[in-house]
Amino acid sequence: MPKPALIYRTRLPIRLWHWTNACALFVMLMSGMMIFNAHPRLYWGAFGANPDHAWLEIGNHGTSGYLTVAGITIPTTGVLGYAMGTDEAFPPLVTIPTHYGLAIAREWHFAFAWVLAAGWLIFALYAIVSRHLWRDLLLTYEEMKPAHLWQDIKDHARLRLPRGEAARHYNPLQKLAYLGVLGLGIPAMILSGLAMSPAMDAAWPWLLTLFDGRQSARSVHFICAAGLALFIVVHLAMVILAGPFNELRSMITGWYRMPPERPGAEDAA
């Protein structure tokens, strides 16, 4: 059997943005969790403080941590609310800085916000100008058919990842995940972040209209951050399932080894 072909799959601008964005996202998530620790309650509407109703709260009773969402309380000792001997909402392992420090967390958050936003803007322009968006990311007419999407969902559920020629391109669910991060997740983070700035609310009052108030924007910011964190978990799991060496090589050097067809794949086709 001939050795499977190496193909040049990931161009330099994509690789550069991927790693810059990965760094920025990790710093934003970790410093963001420390900022959340300063007031671990979320509200809907324009205002919200301790006397008002919170739809989400992370807290503790003594050394017992809890998470309350929409009235349902879940014990989370050791993970949230009380963990690693500290009574912070998010534990030291995942925050920047490790122990309570709102000023330093804000410095990191607002410095890397520029990296995230500038990186996103440049990459979004590149994706349009280079036609990366149409060539690799947007679903084809064929892929948008429900039967096709359903097949892709079943394949993913059985961890049956594309091989052979089918692995040359992103599969539909993969495209949707990347489009979600690029087109929804990061823009929503940037806009809801700006909506929390009192100076930006004066300059661009439409930000508050968009999110229906500052505390709603803060809630949206948190939900989208959780979405991005979930994306990272699934993304890393898929990298491991698809072959971490090959996947990492393609994201570092651009060269990707086509996985060979499964034996008997001809019949399935």
Add this chain to the structure above:
Amino acid sequence: MSAIVTRRNLLIGSGSLLLAGCDRITAAPQVRNVLSLGETATRSAQRLLVADRQALAPEFTRADLSPVFRVNGSTRPLADDYTRHTLNGFADWRLVVDGLVAQPMTLSLPALRAAPSRTQITRHDCVEGWSAIGEWTGVPLGLLLRHAGLSTRARYIVFHCADTLSGKPYYESIDLVDAFHPQTILAHTMNRTPLSIGHGAPLRLRVERQLGYKQAKYVMRVQAVDSLNGLYGGKGGYWEDNHDYQWYAGI
């Protein structure tokens, strides 16, 4: 005592070493110098975006008021002078306006209440993340400064307060862009009643395009200066001097 290193202890030990290493990076002065470039970029961008320098913070209606406005920071200054003022209803209390002004002034509370005023229903945003909406009535700061004949050398307005935190006097400062902004007022009235002690009686600053720690309570003296270097820790405010908060709190 046996000196067995259990796997669990090894993991915990190396974990805390790793975290200590992380903190050495996150809090290193060199790193924070680089990060401060982000702060400079943010301040510059926000000052450019509100370039007409008059863009107003959003204002709300009475239907939007927070049912309970959280009291935060100092809740009652402990100084004897302040206690005496509270006992006689601030009858002898005077606001001092001085520094780089042609005509230093002292103003009584009735004089401030009789002065032209602005009423605004605005959102108070704490650096921690919470918000509360209140109605504020007070004297536009720009009016007082013009009245006192602000010198062309003045660059900052400093607010000296009656309260202390951890034994250090509270103070804050803003630049002239915010000092002359129409919504920047010295409020004597909140939600149509005289300012309570918890919210900064008899007078507090409202500078509506910045975060809560800039909204100095218990203001005793307004001083015009050309530099913040000589005052207290030199960074322009209690939180800036003692807890590394940014002087510009527009985000």
